[in-house]
Amino acid sequence: MSGIYFHIPFCKTRCFYCDFHTSTNLVLIEPMFIALMKELTSRKDYLKHDPIINTIYFGGGTPSLLTTDQIGKLISSVKEYYNVSDLVEITVEANPDDLSKEYLRELKSNGVNRLSIGVQSTDGTILKDMNRRHGVKDVFNAVSNSIEVGIDNISIDLIYGVPNLTLSLWKETIDSVIKLPISHISAYHLTYHEGTVFHRRLSKGQLKPVDENESLKHYEILVDSLNKAGFEQYEISNFCKNDRISNHNSSYWNGASYLGVGPSAHSFDGHSRRWNISNNKKYIDALNENERYFEEEILSNEDKYNDYVITSFRTKWGVKRQILEQFGASFVDFFTTQVQPFIDSNEVVYIHDGWEMTSQGFIRSDLIIEKVFHCE
Template sequence: MAGCYIHIPFCAQKCSYCDFHFSTNHTYQSEMVDMLCKEIEIRAKDWKQEQFETIYFGGGTPSVLTTPQLDQLISRVKENYQLSNSVEITMECNPDDCSLENLSNWKELGVNRLSIGIQSFNDEQLKWMNRSHQAADSLNAVRNAKEVGFDELSLDLMYGLPNMTLEEWKEQLLQIIALNPEHISAYCLTVEQKTALSKWVKEGKLVVSNNDQQSEQFELLVSTLKEAGYEQYEISNFARNGHYSKHNTSYWKGATYLGIGPSAHGYNQVERYWNQSNNRTYLTELKKGHLPETVETLTPFDRFNENLMIGLRTKWGVSKQSLFESISPDKEWFQIVKDYEDKKLVLQTEEQILLTPAGRLLADAIASDLFIIDTSTALSVL
């Protein structure tokens, strides 16, 4: 199973909390699409053996593309790669882009899953976020998507927002449940460097939630969605009746994936590559026929730690067989696992290591404690 990720590096405006790679200058959008197509063609020779189960348009904001531009990209992938008969084609979109006309066009091109960035139903929150939509747009977007016939809808929400009370978060959750999507993603607000939010926090203009408040909101998220029939299959992702994101699940299970576009990452089980996070450099290099990439060969330690980090985030946990193919841990490592097990934060079976609900609150810290460092490299660096 392989996936194809295509990064669209354009947005209508910059959200105050976002540090993803994008531009609000759309004057060269057509040129960028042409070069994305060129990268798709260049990389094809190394991926002929793969059958792609998923295509995912992320960003940025893929819904800023025109219908012909989206058609150009999907057609180029189909021309150059083997696709599953049941390929999942996901597009991230802003609510204000989800007109009946756009949605109908996307569906006709083969897009069969939408990830709609609602983030909040509170217009005051959306305003300081500098989102391009209002709460009413989110309701219209979902209604329009269902009218057009999109059966697979994923809606995004954020918690840990400034001044958000537990009661307000509960109200947000009830609103999103009432829309009855198959999938919900909920992310905690993080203050990233070099963002407007970071500046405001430093200046004392906004106060974000503390760790205790974030934990309370996370626990309410899990319990409320569980009661509404949503399964938490990854720390931030919830689905009804097995409507998981096939694309993101492939990441979490360590599958191969192709990355197209500036800042995109790719992985082929042996090497990882990432493209330049600069639109002009990306365009210039591809015009010369060069891939604007940096390539890294993964060590057994890299594979072990990455497998551990992403696997622990899911309901499936991490496979011991897969994990120990990279490295055989020492007794001290197994004792750390046992200590977490005694604290009811980790659960072990013969095949898997999983986090308990309490452990999911500390997923990053637990994974970090279980990382194995290549001491020979560390010593040589010192």
């Protein structure tokens, strides 16, 4: 099974932590839509080795800045040019204040059955600190509106490790969102990416980052609270109820092929990777003029091994011996040698014919993955 990802590179305002490719120049939305349609149809054979599409995902940026007619036409084009005989999930990322009942009804009529809502916090001061454009009430209204129109597969994003986010405020945020009728939570630690407002302020000493011990407490509160509320941690940063995993993101972690459409979008066909240029105007012009708009690399066996262990080890399914053996005996020997100390420390267990991180392992996942990464 494969997935199709649309990168919608527009936002009304830019969040202070964000380093994704996005622009506040909304004048280019319509030309971008035309270019997306052209790339989508021109690449209809890209997934020929794994042609059945089971997920479509609109990410960004802020995909909810597109009209529902534009989203509907992109979905219709996928159905026209690709094999969607097993299409089970169509997700749209959205800002809470974009999700009126009318907009949601039209999304649903176009086949959208899952929402990923950028909440980040339910504290008004923290939202302002991050330059989020929605308010606390918008979060609850968005979820309520979604349920009312019949889209009940709802994920929300949260950020922790943020300056001024005390343990009590973080606990209040988690307690407030788990009361909502949602089935999925993605929670990420703040990273100070170069080029962001937060990074510039940090460099100037205008921000005091949360220390490592405090960050660990944030994570422990997150995991403990969500487990008690019935959410399963199926990936380091992702939790779900009633097995409502993100099918689209899980396909990435499990090594499935995918097509990325739009500026900065990545694609993978099992043998090579492609990534589109991260410039809206250059992307649009290249599509209009039939010029090259991407870079590409053929993956070595080592690349494929690293891709597999980096992504799969982050999940509850872990690294499977049968798949690891496909890369050759030397990689199996390397992996088993490197992972043994973490088995000894109970951060990794060998179970279900593979290696899985324990809850303690998830805490030190970056270090574990670094040790099993192979670099000649």
